[in-house]
Structures are given as C-alpha cells and as structure tokens.
Amino acid sequence: MGTSKGHIVIIINYGPNQVILSPNRTSYTFDENSDVPDITCTADCQPDCTLTWIKQTGQVISTEILSLKETQRNQAGTYQCNASNDFGNMVSTDVTISVRYGAEIKGLTIDGENFTIPEHVETRLACEIDGIPKPNGRLFYNDEEKQSSGNPITYGLVPLCNDTGNYTCAAENSIGKSNQTKELFVLCSPRPVATLQSRIAVGNDSILEINVIFLSYPQPKISWTFIKNGSNEIVRSNNTIGIYQHVSSIYITDMKTPQYGMYVLKVTNGIQNDLKHTFEVLPQHSPTILRLEILNGNTVDERQSVDFLCEVNGYPVPDISWILSSTNTVLKKDEHVFKSNYLIPKANCLHTGSYRCQGINVIDGELVNAFSEIDLFVLCSARIDQRYQEELEDIAVMENGDLNIRVYILAYPEPIIIWTMRHSVTGQDYTVNYTNSFNNVEHISTVNITEVSTKDYGVYTIIAYNKIGPPYVKSFTVKPQGSNNRSENNLFKSIGASVGAFFFILIVAGLTIIVLKTMKRRANIKRDLFWYD
Structure with a gap:
C-alpha cells in the first residue's frame, strides 16, 4: 500500500x-x-x-x-x-505641486463699466492681478503712480476735466510682468487753465499775440470776434486740439489804430457753461503823473497824520512807488494801480523833506517811469538832534590848544542860534565867534577857537529858538586841562546857571510877544507845543 x-x-x-x-x-x-x-x-x-x-x-x-x-x-x-x-x-x-507663472492683469474696470464719465461724480477704478509668486501691482495715471497696494488695486476719485487720460495697471513678479491700459474720458465744459487777462497793451506797429490754453471734452468749437464801434468781424485763429487740453491763438503783426478794440473768444462743446472771454486791446503809453498832493496840507504840526495821494496814468497799468528823495529810500510800492496813498500816522520833525511819487510800467520790453516830488514841512521847536553824540558839558582844553564845540539842532522853521560866553574868573561876558549851517530841518552850530588862551576859559551857552515852541538852551564849561580846582568848577557852574537863566527869561519874554502876534494872524490854526521825542 x-x-x-x-x-x-x-x-x-x-x-x-x-x-x-x-x-x-x-x-x-x-x-x-x-x-x-x-x-x-x-x-x-x-x-x-x-x-x-x-x-x-x-x-x-x-x-x-x-x-x-x-x-x-x-x-x-x-x-x-x-x-x-x-x-x-x-x-x-500629501504631495504638493506648485506651479509658478508670471504676473498677469485679470481685469482693469471702472464702476459702471463705462470709461466716459461725467465730471464731479465719484467713481472707482479696480485692477485685479494674478501670478505666483504673488506679484506687486501699481496703478498709474499717465506716468504718475496713484495706488500700489491690495488685490484688487482700487483707486477712487471725483473726476475733473484734467483727470482725462490713460490709466495703466502694472504687475510684476520674479517670473514676468504685465500691464493693461484703459483711457478715461471726463466730460467737462470749456474752461481756461489760468486766469485770462482782461486788458492787453500793445504798441503801434508791434505784434499782438493772444494764446489761450483751455480744457474741454469732447472736442470744442472755437471762434474769435473783433468788436469795434458796434461792428463784428470774424478773426482767424490758430487752434491746436488735444484730447482734453487745447490751445487757441490769434496773431496780428504791425498793429494799427483801427485794430485796437475788443477781441472776444467763444468756446463750446455741448456741455453746459460755454467759455466766453473778452480781451480789450489798448495802445501802450508810458506813465504820467496826473495828481500829487498832501490831502491835509504841506505844512503840519508834529504828531499830526499826513496823507499823501498820487494818481498816475499809463498802460500797462503802472506800479506806483513812494520814495524819500533825500535818501532814495523806497517807502511803499503798490503794483498795477492808477492811484496810491502813503500815510504817515504821526509826523515828527525828521519827516520834513521831499517825497517822490514814481510810476513805472513796461513799454516794448523796457521799463519806463515818470515821477513828481512834493515837499512836507513839519513844524517843530528847536531841540537836540539825538542821532548824534552830544558834546560833554565839561570840556578840558590845554592852553594854546584848539577848542571845538559842535551842536546838532533840529527845528522847523529855521531857528535863530546865538552863543554867549562868560569868563570863568572875571565873570565878564564876551562875544563868541561861531558858525551856523542851516539845512531845511537839520542844523549845525559850531564854536571853533584855535590857540586857546586864559581869556577863552569859561561857560559857553547856546540858545536856539523859533516861533514854534520853547528854546533849546545848553551850557558847556571850558577849563584848563588838568585843572582840579573845585571852587573854580563851582564858579563855572554857578556862572553857567546864571547866564542860562538870564537868557532863558529874556528869550521866553521875546518869544511870548512873537507867539501872541502870530496867534492873532493865524487864529484858525491850533498848534500843540511839545518837545521832540
């Protein structure tokens, strides 16, 4: 088995x-x-x-x-x-696959999708971009950057006429770049870019040229008309038409008298409010002074206001300047006027002088002027001119040396100036040789002694006065250089004080009589007596 x-x-x-x-x-x-x-x-x-x-x-x-x-x-x-x-x-x-590609514009849009829009109505532009890596995006108006952030990039505006133009969206990354442009049109009535002149001055046989730059969309219809003595004549013009900015010009050579008048520009484009402007063309002429005056009179009291008026003709309209004639200092300038005022709120002694009104304009490219002068007088009593350093009251001079005392005085009208001298030892009064220099409101009084001797030592007193107010009085003690005699110094001072008081009383009495007589003659003129400050 x-x-x-x-x-x-x-x-x-x-x-x-x-x-x-x-x-x-x-x-x-x-x-x-x-x-x-x-x-x-x-x-x-x-x-x-x-x-x-x-x-x-x-x-x-x-x-x-x-x-x-x-x-x-x-x-x-x-x-x-x-x-x-x-x-x-x-x-x-997970397996991740990333694909890089260049920047792209997916769309450039506007609210309502219509790129022809009315003026003053708010709207918004938007640009959507794409790309990997993430691109940078920018929005431009012509070449001017308007916005550079966000996706979509948005730009809001209330459009005006000059917002017409190209709007470009641009995007870029490391792979590539792209852009897209749309043209925006803003509907607007005609209007000038700058303020237009109303008057133009032109010389005979010269050239008339008028150029007007204006905005308009849609394109305008332009006409020029010459008006004189009720008749109208069409004038040929040269026009340069852009998208929204335009230029219209007229040009006439060899101006003659019949060509001076009114030139009317009219511009229409179907939008409400046409542009219509009239230029008045006038012949040039240089300035002329028509009127120059001080409204409250040429002679005034101190502390009173002073009002100057100047009227000047000429074309082009002149500039008016106010000038202090003595120093050529320009005090005030008004441009392009026919009338000018210059005000001094509170006059003082130093305002006395000549004042110039000057009118200037330009003829054929060159400055042309005309002027006129007017004098102002400010009433003032005698006083020291504080613009200068005062002499010392005590003056030491060596025997056989030179003595020079100079005093600067202000006063109008011209003052009377006298000097006295009282000897320091004998107390006897002497006549002093001095010189006075008078110039409108500024005056100089000088004592000059060469080879000083003992008879020249003492108290020198100046007294200056006019009919306006109290006198100016001042004493100078002249002593030998190196002198320390206290009693002599005291004598000088007492003599000076006595002389000053004596002459002050004498002068005041005389002035009182003069003033009373003057007041009778000029009872309607009120004057304030005061010191210069």
Whole structure:
C-alpha cells in the first residue's frame, strides 16, 4: 500500500499598511510648462492593491505613477496616492505641486463699466492681478503712480476735466510682468487753465499775440470776434486740439489804430457753461503823473497824520512807488494801480523833506517811469538832534590848544542860534565867534577857537529858538586841562546857571510877544507845543 505526500498553501490576505512614494518628496515647485519628475506609488498588499492618484479637487488618475508634463497652473495642488484592496485602504502623505507663472492683469474696470464719465461724480477704478509668486501691482495715471497696494488695486476719485487720460495697471513678479491700459474720458465744459487777462497793451506797429490754453471734452468749437464801434468781424485763429487740453491763438503783426478794440473768444462743446472771454486791446503809453498832493496840507504840526495821494496814468497799468528823495529810500510800492496813498500816522520833525511819487510800467520790453516830488514841512521847536553824540558839558582844553564845540539842532522853521560866553574868573561876558549851517530841518552850530588862551576859559551857552515852541538852551564849561580846582568848577557852574537863566527869561519874554502876534494872524490854526521825542 503506497504512501502519498501533499503541500498545503496558506495564503494570508491583508490590506496595505504603508504607501511608499518614489522619489520620497512631498513638495515640488516648477515653472509653468515645465515637466514634473514621475512620482511612483507602491504598497505591500495581499492581494495586490489598486493604486490611484487623487487630487484634492476629486480628480482621479488611475495609475501608480503621477506623471505631469508641461505642467499648467491648473495642475497645481495637493495629490495623494490611494492603495486599496478588499482587506484595507491607505493613502500616502500629501504631495504638493506648485506651479509658478508670471504676473498677469485679470481685469482693469471702472464702476459702471463705462470709461466716459461725467465730471464731479465719484467713481472707482479696480485692477485685479494674478501670478505666483504673488506679484506687486501699481496703478498709474499717465506716468504718475496713484495706488500700489491690495488685490484688487482700487483707486477712487471725483473726476475733473484734467483727470482725462490713460490709466495703466502694472504687475510684476520674479517670473514676468504685465500691464493693461484703459483711457478715461471726463466730460467737462470749456474752461481756461489760468486766469485770462482782461486788458492787453500793445504798441503801434508791434505784434499782438493772444494764446489761450483751455480744457474741454469732447472736442470744442472755437471762434474769435473783433468788436469795434458796434461792428463784428470774424478773426482767424490758430487752434491746436488735444484730447482734453487745447490751445487757441490769434496773431496780428504791425498793429494799427483801427485794430485796437475788443477781441472776444467763444468756446463750446455741448456741455453746459460755454467759455466766453473778452480781451480789450489798448495802445501802450508810458506813465504820467496826473495828481500829487498832501490831502491835509504841506505844512503840519508834529504828531499830526499826513496823507499823501498820487494818481498816475499809463498802460500797462503802472506800479506806483513812494520814495524819500533825500535818501532814495523806497517807502511803499503798490503794483498795477492808477492811484496810491502813503500815510504817515504821526509826523515828527525828521519827516520834513521831499517825497517822490514814481510810476513805472513796461513799454516794448523796457521799463519806463515818470515821477513828481512834493515837499512836507513839519513844524517843530528847536531841540537836540539825538542821532548824534552830544558834546560833554565839561570840556578840558590845554592852553594854546584848539577848542571845538559842535551842536546838532533840529527845528522847523529855521531857528535863530546865538552863543554867549562868560569868563570863568572875571565873570565878564564876551562875544563868541561861531558858525551856523542851516539845512531845511537839520542844523549845525559850531564854536571853533584855535590857540586857546586864559581869556577863552569859561561857560559857553547856546540858545536856539523859533516861533514854534520853547528854546533849546545848553551850557558847556571850558577849563584848563588838568585843572582840579573845585571852587573854580563851582564858579563855572554857578556862572553857567546864571547866564542860562538870564537868557532863558529874556528869550521866553521875546518869544511870548512873537507867539501872541502870530496867534492873532493865524487864529484858525491850533498848534500843540511839545518837545521832540
């Protein structure tokens, strides 16, 4: 009886417990249209697993190999390899595919989608951009950057006529760049870019040229008319038409008298409010002084206000300047006027002088002027001119030396100036040789002695006065240099005081008589007596 042997095959079925990727990478980044290396998926299963690749969007690729050639941006995303049989199911780790592509403009839009818009109505431009890596985007008006952030990039505006133009959205990343331009048109009535002149001065036989730059959209209709003595004449013009900015010009050579008058520009474009402007063309002429006066009189009291008036003719309209004639100091300037005032709120002695009104304009490119002068007299009593340093009251002079005492006086009208001298030892009065220099309101009185002797030592007193107010009196004690004799000094002072008092009383008495007589003659004039300050 024979014996037989057999094999028992035991097959253990199981599902996948690991999904292996080769290459073992989980992230890939490639430029668009590039090839991604094949990625193979394997799994240990019994029976063999079915291997498929699944994209996060749900797309299924029924093969164990993920093969992406000439990769497009829509293939970017996350993929998983799925291994499954009747006994189990398992997915691989995520594999991320990134596709880089250059910056792109997806759209440049405006609210309402119409790029022809009315003026003053708020609107918004928007630009949507795309690209990987994330691009930088900017929005330009012509060449001027307006906005550079956000996606979409938005730019709001309340449009004006000069917002018409090209709006460009530009985007750029490391892969590439792109831009898109749309032209915006803002509907607007005609209006000048700058304020227009009303008057234009032109010389005979010269050239008249008027250029007007203005804004308008849509394109304008332009006309020029010459009006004189009730008749209208069409004037030929040269026009340069742009998109929204335009220029209209008239040009006339050898201007003659019949061509002076009114030139009227009219511009229309169908939008409400036409542009209409009149230019009055006048012959040039240099300035002339029509009137120059001091409204409250040429002679005034101190502390009184003084109001000057000057009227000047001429075209172009002149500039009027006020100038102090003695120093050529410009006191005031009014530009482009026919009349000007200059005011001194509170006059003093030093305001006495000549004042010049000067009118200036430009004729044929050159400055032309005319002027006239008027004198102002400010009544003031005699007083020291404080602009100069005063002489010392005590003056020491060596015997045989020189003595010089100079006193600066202000007064109007011209004062009477006298000097006296009382000897320091004998008390005797002497006549003093002195010189006076008179100049309108500024006066100088000088005592000059050469080779001083003992008879020249004493008290010198100056007295200056006119009919306006109290006199100016001052004494100077002249003594030998090096003298320390106190009693002599006291004698000098007492003599000076006595002389001063005596002459003061004498002069005041005389002035009182003069003033009383003057007041009778000028009873209607009130004058305030005061010291200069």
